Amino acid sequence: MLPTPPLVTGWLGVCHHLLLAFSLVVAVYLKDSWWATEDVLRTSDPxxxxxxxxxxFGERIVLFVLNVVIFGRLERNLDDDAMFFLPHSGKxxxxxxxxxxxxxxxxTTKAKGSLCGDGTGTCYLLPVLDTVFVRRRHRGQGLGVAMLRDFCETFPDDEALGVSWPISPAMYQVCRKFLLAHPEERARLWEVEPPGAWGQRGSIWLKVQLQQAGLPAPESA
Incomplete structure (x- = not known):
């Protein structure tokens, strides 16, 4: 049995505790009790x-558990160093x-005008879809496409929207399915490196067309 730590009262405290027990994470200590990770991810709110x-704050905890525990430890190929999401900031x-x-x-998204990172004054020039995750047993049901559609619908007035570079093979397939079904979005969806200037953008639809034609796609944005 894991020892009971002092009551965790802050977001950083929760993260710190989980990381200390990273290889053994099966529960989260909240409100004077241990909660199984699956219970943390459940809600009684219809x-x-x-x-x-x-x-x-509670939703931030759920986001952290999904990202760092479920994806980062339980459902990710641990040999794939290219696929790892850092804990998301409270902002x-x-x-x-x-x-x-x-x-x-x-x-998660990077808002237009938000800083590209700590210690930099550079801001994103367009809204960017940064990370997407669906649990294994819920994949193959169109949920990734639904999230990409929701992202696009959230910013109806922006002429350009970004998806963070590099796009994983699985996310590329999501983009491909979405753009085949939504031709109106083909001209404004780009693979981007921060901050998303024109020289840092690559057309996702062009990449789809090139691959369908059996031609090599551009290597980067």
Missing amino acids: AREGLVKVQS EEAKILWRDGAAVGFY
Whole structure:
């Protein structure tokens, strides 16, 4: 049995504790009790269904568990160093995907005008879809496409939207399916490196067309 730590009262404290027990994470200590990770991801609120914007401290905990514990430790190929999401800051915009009372995925965005990173004065020039995750047993059901569609619908007035470079093979397939079904979005969806200037953008639709024609796609944005 894991020893009971002092009551964790802050977001950084929760993160710190989980990271200390990273190889053994099976529970999270909240409100004087241990909670199994699967229980942390459940809700009794019937209003939580579909994509819900992360706003509360509790939702930040759910986002952290999905990202660092479920994806980072349990459902990621640990040999794939290219696929790893850092813990999201409290200022990062995110939505959690809820289905039948459980959190099954999430996506995060970099807002237009937000800083590209600590210690830099450079800001993103367009909204950017930064991370997307769907739990293994819920994949193959179009949820990734649904999250990409929600991202695009959230910014109807922006002429250009970004997806963070490099796009993984799985995310590329999501983009391909989405753009084949939504031709109106083909001209404004770009693979981007921060901050997203024109020289840092690559057309995702062009990449789809080149691959369909059996031609080599551009290597980077």
